[in-house]
Amino acid sequence: MKKKVLVTGGAGFIGSNFCNINQNKFDIVALDNLFLGDKENLDPSITFVKGDACQREDLTRCGDEFDAVLHLAGTSSAPMFNDDGFVNGYVNSIKSFVQVLEFARKSGAKKFLYASTSSLYGNNPMPLIETQVVNPPNHYAVTKICYEHCAECYYRVYPEMDITGFRFMSVYGPNEEAKGQFANMISQFIWDMVRDLPPVIYGTGEQFRDFTNVRDVVQGITLALESEKKWGNKVYNIGTGKSSSFNDILQEINTALGKSIEPIYIKNPVKEGYVKGQHADITRISRDLGYIPKITLKAGIYEQTQNINRNKIRETSSDYLR
Numbered sequence: 001m002k003k004k005v006l007v008t009g010g011a012g013f014i015g016s017n018f019c020n021i022n023q024n025k026f027d028i029v030a031l032d033n034l035f036l037g038d039k040e041n042l043d044p045s046i047t048f049v050k051g052d053a054c055q056r057e058d059l060t061r062c063g064d065e066f067d068a069v070l071h072l073a074g075t076s077s078a079p080m081f082n083d084d085g086f087v088n089g090y091v092n093s094i095k096s097f098v099q100v101l102e103f104a105r106k107s108g109a110k111k112f113l114y115a116s117t118s119s120l121y122g123n124n125p126m127p128l129i130e131t132q133v134v135n136p137p138n139h140y141a142v143t144k145i146c147y148e149h150c151a152e153c154y155y156r157v158y159p160e161m162d163i164t165g166f167r168f169m170s171v172y173g174p175n176e177e178a179k180g181q182f183a184n185m186i187s188q189f190i191w192d193m194v195r196d197l198p199p200v201i202y203g204t205g206e207q208f209r210d211f212t213n214v215r216d217v218v219q220g221i222t223l224a225l226e227s228e229k230k231w232g233n234k235v236y237n238i239g240t241g242k243s244s245s246f247n248d249i250l251q252e253i254n255t256a257l258g259k260s261i262e263p264i265y266i267k268n269p270v271k272e273g274y275v276k277g278q279h280a281d282i283t284r285i286s287r288d289l290g291y292i293p294k295i296t297l298k299a300g301i302y303e304q305t306q307n308i309n310r311n312k313i314r315e316t317s318s319d320y321l322r
């Protein structure tokens with residue numbers, strides 16, 4: 001029998017890719033309040049509930065007796081916590097996390113999986129490894145370290161439910177349009193460059209990230225969901241173990257589009273906590289779950305440039321800065 005899985009944030013970027021790829025493998029219910037998600041991201045055959053993961057009644061409307069809950073809802077990037085976003089960012093992320101965690105256990109789930117972030121590594125030495133001491137550089141990363149501490153404590157009290165957190169690296173791929181200026185740099189550069197607009201790059205463009213295709217992220221989550229091992233409370237990096245600079249990305253997109261657009265370089269306006277580089281150690285997830293990243297950056301970027309829906313493109317961060 002198929003596992004019954006609740007996916008919060010199911011109409012968002014990573015959530016919708018997870019649901020669409022796994023729609024035949026699992027019996028999925030996707031919950032989203034459409035704050036940033038888009039119902040059109042989801043294949044119409046997927047059961048969708050519009051509701052707030054902070055609200056117990058909305059979770060109850062999704063059903064019960066879930067085998068697993070994947071919690072991806074929350075305030076999903078650091079700039080969303082700026083200015084007026086500060087209080088709501090914390091309330092939304094922390095309240096939804098504890099509400100969904102409790103709902104998962106009470107609905108009988110054997111597994112609770114959730115999105116943490118690689119942002120909590122800040123500028124730690126590379127490769128970034130799960131055993132490092134972390135000092136989260138911004139409010140977004142603080143909410144995620146809260147998740148991890150809460151999960152650890154919760155598991156000690158209720159060891160019947162395994163809990164797994166994923167420190168995603170820099171994820172790119174389809175269905176990110178609704179995030180607009182908060183989307184991955186690869187997506188934002190592509191949306192600029194298909195419109196023949198120069199992307200804006202902070203600093204010299206030498207900063208680098210472990211850009212990971214969303215299908216590889218889905219692979220990692222799915223392996224954890226399918227595993228029959230009982231493993232307690234764990235945290236895994238999901239990345240590629242490789243990294244590329246923003247300048248490399250630009251070059252790759254120009255090649256894929258057959259263009260030669262030059263970026264605009266500006267002084268980095270982010271004063272504190274800007275991450276200069278990132279690449280993951282993926283030994284733990286590879287060893288425990290057999291995870292192997294499969295999508296090369298070249299192939300992932302090419303695929304994304306070929307499947308652009310221009311009508312869905314929203315304002316990118318460069319639109320505000322050019």
Ligand SMILES: NC(=O)c1ccc[n+]([C@@H]2O[C@H](COP(=O)([O-])OP(=O)(O)OC[C@H]3O[C@@H](n4cnc5c(N)ncnc54)[C@H](O)[C@@H]3O)[C@@H](O)[C@H]2O)c1
Binds near residue numbers: 179
């Ligand atoms: N994309 C990345 O590179 C990346 C990297 C590290 C971690 N993450 C984490 O992974 C998760 C998913 O990220 P994403 O990139 O798909 O972001 P996203 O914003 O596209 O997805 C989050 C979804 O949750 C929904 N949502 C927010 N608050 C909600 C609430 N209270 N109730 C119901 N739905 C709610 C939004 O409408 C959105 O559809 C987030 O927790 C994010 O912090 C993402």
